[in-house]
Amino acid sequence: MFSLVSGVYESYFAPSQLNLLVVGASGAGKTALLERLKVTQFTKNKKASADDGTPDDVPQSFLPLRMRHASAAPKPPKQSKKHPTPKKKKSPSSNNNKKRTWACPAPSKYAKEESSDDDDDDDINESETTLDAMVPPPPEPNGLTQESSREISLEDVSLRDSERQPPPTTSSPEQDDKEDEEDEDMQHDLKSKMRMLPLHKIRPTIGMNLGKVEMCGAKCHVWDLGGKMHDLWSRYYQDCDAVVFVWKIVDDANPPMDQKNEDDDSDDDVPLVTAAQQLSLLEQVRDSIADDIPVLIWGHWFPQQQQTQQPKKDPAFQYNRAFATDAVLPHYHNPLMSVYFGSAKSGAGVRTAMEWLIPTAVRQKKFRDKSAAQNETA
Ligand SMILES: Nc1nc2c(ncn2[C@@H]2O[C@H](COP(=O)(O)OP(=O)(O)OP(=O)(O)O)[C@@H](O)[C@H]2O)c(=O)[nH]1
Ligand SMILES: [Mg+2]
Secondary structure, eight states: HHHHHHHHHHHHTTEEEEEEEEEEESSSSSHHHHHHHBBBBBOOGGOOOTSSSGGGGSSGSSSSSOOTTSSHHHHHHHHOOOOOOOOOOOEEEEEEESSOOOOOOGGGGGGGGGGGGGGGGGGGGOOEEEEEOOOOOOOOSOOOOHHHTTTTTTTGGOGGGGGGGOOSSSSSSSHHHHHHHGGGGOOOOTTTTOOOOGGGGOOOSSSEEEEEEEEEEEEEEEEEEOOOGGGHHHHHTTTOOOEEEEEOOOOOSOOTTBBTTTOOOSSSSOOOOOHHHHHHHHHHHHHHHHHSSSSEEEEEOOGGGBBBBBBOOOOOHHHHHHHOHHSOOSOOOOOOEEEEEEOOOOOOTTTHHHHHHHHHHHHHHHHHHHHHHHHHHH
């Protein structure tokens, strides 16, 4: 009887849980986007509910081309609890009030194994985030155990963002703070009494940042992976429900002055990233992610890129040359892939983009769960 009641609750009333993977070239603005998500006010009636498009309602064009979970062991229809999280500790470098913890974003198949003393974490605090977490990636789909995965996991990386020295900057902290205050005026969809972490405090990610954000009624575990670790991204593909590919809008023929060359040894400057490199990365991700996983390409516009080496004659011309939709979207129509533009700094476009992605991901997840259950009974 209890299982029946809990099953009904899980199916119809419990909030959805999603694993959201954020990837993109180093310096593209993934962590900045994560920070923006935490302070963004989403539309109340955009809640992704169980009724938000049942699998039966999915048009033929939404049906997956490759069923990711069809051959794998079916997942439970819902994650009743969130991933196990070791005890939290404050990062020594933390200069704000956010909690910084070490965390393990274990794949959903291990969710059952977590202990009951994690219950106090079940309610996701939207402002709670695990920054700079060095975490073991999910196990390989080829049967590697977690232990063996750890041998080559991100834990092996000895550097932590928090242990680094701040980069040499041309502006003083006072100037940065003043700029941040000025930016307050142009914020979009900001939660009341909330303020985004200042951009100059965001360090390059070594490993992964785990953010827990509630968006459109879904509890999302946001995995923000370091761009320099793209060889390890594939470990997360199997267990994600949606992907955000952060595309920094650049003009290869006219790079901004404040970018550095790849050969520069310093990790702290924003690396030079070209459209060609990003396209190559995007192709790798797209080839590896199952077709039934929604992919949001987030075209990230950095205002300072207007300071290019050559004076621009026509901004519209330059913008069009920098980013053409044809370059990033496949030529076939895939309704599970979309491009949105905006800025993490101001929040412009963030709400709209996520209000497409999250309900789509919830619906796709329900479809996969139902298909997996059908395969099990067949
Ligand atoms: N002006 C401006 N700067 C931004 C914006 N987003 C990020 N930045 C800056 O760009 C730099 C890189 O941003 P990150 O969010 O750390 O980039 P990332 O993709 O997480 O990079 P990795 O962690 O190295 O993979 C930071 O110094 C930010 O301050 C933006 O919207 N506008
Ligand atoms: Mg980062």
